[in-house]
């Protein structure tokens with residue numbers, strides 16, 4: 001009889017016992033979640049920065065460098081506080097502990113994004129790895145960019161592009177030295193162009209000269225292509241549409257804003273389409289290249305053409321910007337500080353002798369690594385992590401954070417935290433080589449984020465930036481052009497120097 005009364009072949013008593021245990025476990029789990037939800041909402045809310053009715057704190061954030069204002073407020077209100085930008089509530093995190101809590105421990109409650117109108121258009125509504133919500137699409141496309149381009153194996157396959165980048169930069173410096181030995185060199189002009197070339201080769205398989213875009217009836221030079229694919233969208237991403245702050249007024253048109261961003265999108269779309277089509281012709285002529293496009297056309301069969309276009313554009317813009325920002329700031333700091341530059345040169349001489357600095361030697365050059373990480377700390381190239389949205393009640397730093405809040409992780413604020421860093425305003429690579437520091441301290445800057453949304457390109461950035469800094473110091477003695485020391489202002493989404501670095505170079509003996 002027992003055998004007849006069974007659940008999926010289990011004797012009745014056993015099944016009843018299992019169901020009993022199951023129900024009990026379920027009750028426990030439900031109770032646990034109720035208790036933890038209660039505990040979270042029983043916690044106090046983060047302190048609020050006083051603002052004014054309707055606008056909240058908007059007027060206090062007029063400057064386009066909110067990360068600085070956020071870090072200042074942290075000194076008075078602590079590492080976690082809330083502000084209001086119009087009707088939007090933001091919680092700002094300014095210390096490593098709470099930033100990590102948000103990015104790792106509480107990630108499952110804070111894994112989506114609510115986009116500004118500009119970023120919604122420029123990311124084609126979350127069609128790129130960095131802006132999409134965490135989920136299947138994110139996992140798939142992050143795997144694609146890592147496997148094809150950014151993982152250690154893929155980086156080995158792309159080494160030739162990094163070698164070419166360095167050779168070309170050094171050739172240009174040599175030519176400048178010969179032709180105008182008493183003139184300063186515009187570091188950005190040289191480095192940016194080569195980095196853009198590398199990003200095109202990794203993404204599309206080839207660098208470009210100019211392109212004719214029939215849709216727009218124009219031929220664009222390489223500089224104009226750079227403007228359309230990199231500079232304009234970086235500017236557009238921080239363009240403010242006042243309706244972002246007052247979503248209940250979304251029905252009011254903001255024509256000039258929409259026109260500007262749409263124009264950027266249309267031009268980028270048209271140029272990318274032509275670049276991709278040219279490469280498709282190459283492929284149909286039987287010439288395959290190891291690049292992201294060729295990979296996606298085979299492996300990305302679940303993706304639409306528009307998604308492929310956006311992913312390729314993402315690789316170009318992300319490769320072209322933050323690595324330049326980091327290297328330019330590092331060279332500024334070294335050119336300003338002859339003693340530290342000399343310390344780096346002596347380390348290079350001791351380790352490399354008459355041989356060149358290469359990627360293989362990087363692990364033997366701890367001071368070079370300290371220069372790189374200290375630059376990431378002081379100049380935090382991505383000062384604010386793309387905003388995260390709290391989709392279920394949670395807690396951070398002992399405060400209750402209700403669903404619907406947006407989270408701002410202020411990496412710049414974390415890196416300026418006096419409780420963690422001694423004299424944070426000072427550029428001091430020694431802090432990373434001093435015996436009291438742990439090698440893991442290098443990752444305390446969190447410049448690349450943390451957890452499941454960790455930057456996919458950190459290895460490429462490190463390889464390019466460290467080898468370039470090493471080679472540039474090995475070949476030349478760097479100093480700043482007169483009055484250059486004062487040029488420390490920044491602009492844009494990342495911490496771009498407002499004025500490109502102007503440096504004097506003198507060949508080493």
Ligand code: HEM
Pocket residue numbers: 103129130131142145150314315316318319320322323326381382385386447448449450452453454455456457458460461
């Ligand atoms: C010094 C240079 C760089 C810095 C400081 C940097 C920093 C960051 C930061 C802070 C994030 C956001 C993490 C988050 O949302 O939590 C990020 C994401 C990302 N970065 Fe970088 N990055 C750099 C270079 C690069 C390069 C060269 C690439 C190459 C394409 C790249 C590709 C990406 C991608 C694909 C993501 C999205 C990861 C995800 O959402 O899962 N980054 N990066």
